[in-house]
Amino acid sequence: MLPPLILAATLVMPHSLDRRAPRQALFAIASDVTAPTRTLHDVLMEKFHAMNAASKGIFHDDVTYVVAPIFPVGQRMSETKRIIAEQKLGALRIFKGEQDVTQGTMYVTKFYLMDAMFSHVEVVIDFDFEGTSETDMVLRKMNAFIDASNM
Amino acid sequence: METIAIYYSPLASTKVAAYVGLGLAYHMALVHTDNANVSFGVSSGPSNQSAIQSPSLALGAILDVAKDIPSAFGTLVSDPKNDHPFRKGRPEDYYTQDFEGVEYPHVIAMTGPDLSKQWKTIVTTYEKIGRLHLTYSPVSQNSNSMAGTALREAGIPIPFSVSAKFAPGEFTQLLCGDGKTCAASGR
Numbered sequence: 001m002l003p004p005l006i007l008a009a010t011l012v013m014p015h016s017l018d019r020r021a022p023r024q025a026l027f028a029i030a031s032d033v034t035a036p037t038r039t040l041h042d043v044l045m046e047k048f049h050a051m052n053a054a055s056k057g058i059f060h061d062d063v064t065y066v067v068a069p070i071f072p073v074g075q076r077m078s079e080t081k082r083i084i085a086e087q088k089l090g091a092l093r094i095f096k097g098e099q100d101v102t103q104g105t106m107y108v109t110k111f112y113l114m115d116a117m118f119s120h121v122e123v124v125i126d127f128d129f130e131g132t133s134e135t136d137m138v139l140r141k142m143n144a145f146i147d148a149s150n151m
Numbered sequence: 152m153e154t155i156a157i158y159y160s161p162l163a164s165t166k167v168a169a170y171v172g173l174g175l176a177y178h179m180a181l182v183h184t185d186n187a188n189v190s191f192g193v194s195s196g197p198s199n200q201s202a203i204q205s206p207s208l209a210l211g212a213i214l215d216v217a218k219d220i221p222s223a224f225g226t227l228v229s230d231p232k233n234d235h236p237f238r239k240g241r242p243e244d245y246y247t248q249d250f251e252g253v254e255y256p257h258v259i260a261m262t263g264p265d266l267s268k269q270w271k272t273i274v275t276t277y278e279k280i281g282r283l284h285l286t287y288s289p290v291s292q293n294s295n296s297m298a299g300t301a302l303r304e305a306g307i308p309i310p311f312s313v314s315a316k317f318a319p320g321e322f323t324q325l326l327c328g329d330g331k332t333c334a335a336s337g338r
Contacts, residue, residue: 048200055198059230060245097252098240106242110250116204118176118289119162119197124250126242147245149162149178150196151293151319 058148067144104130119150192246198225212288229281296323
């Protein structure tokens with residue numbers, strides 16, 4: 001067991017996000033997102049600008065690791081809907097394509113990061129819910145992608 | 152039979168084009184579907200999406216094309232995930248359907264028992280053009296120009312029919328023989 005002073009110093013020691021273990025980084029993102037002043041939109045805008053700084057374009061890039069902390073597996077559908085409404089992440093709709101689940105239904109939502117004259121950058125979140133009706137559905141899996149459409 | 156198709160995803164942001172009677176502008180993605188019903192797609196776009204797009208920046212980009220320098224939108228880059236296999240209609244299919252799973256308008260550009268040779272030419276043309284760091288211009292030298300050039304290189308005519316959509320830049324030729332840019336070839 002660490003002496004109390006060392007333990008306290010370890011807990012408050014500042015870390016660079018890049019140097020953190022992936023699990024710690026995930027928790028950091030989760031707390032960033034859930035902090036009152038930083039929405040998921042804000043966090044993803046930073047990601048968007050970082051991608052632009054790399055000048056490689058934006059092509060259906062996986063941001064599940066950013067979004068996952070606010071939509072954990074087992075989350076009830078009512079809670080998912082509440083978060084989507086509160087954070088203005090679009091509207092939950094049934095996916096009309098080929099379903100990816102054996103039971104339950106896949107839903108999807110989309111919101112824009114940028115909507116300009118010749119292109120838009122959007123985030124699409126796919127949800128797999130399992131259960132027989134919306135009252136008892138729980139989240140089984142989600143995936144989130146940032147993508148750009150342009151001419 | 153195999154197919155090579157052009158899928159047109161509408162750009163809701165181009166409402167101004169629709170307002171003046173041109174209809175929404177579309178982004179072209181090329182999709183090859185083989186005899187096993189597995190599909191492969193290619194796409195491209197600007198290296199920089201952060202620029203606040205405006206008519207003045209679009210005009211500036213046309214001038215930048217003539218100078219062969221990056222515009223405010225950067226350069227024309229190809230998707231690093233091009234040519235990965237997918238199944239149409241599945242959630243991971245972002246070439247042929249919108250986010251709700253509704254199929255985009257499309258045109259079959261070629262049908263045949265084996266289109267692997269034509270598809271390989273299309274994929275390598277995307278890679279080749281992506282390495283040229285050409286100026287990105289939203290209305291004159293863009294992802295549709297990449298698609299149009301790749302089709303031509305593969306010997307496939309660019310569809311020009313009632314089913315084809317308004318896709319600005321699709322007839323801009325980016326390669327003029329031996330893999331050289333048209334500017335380098337003096338054309």
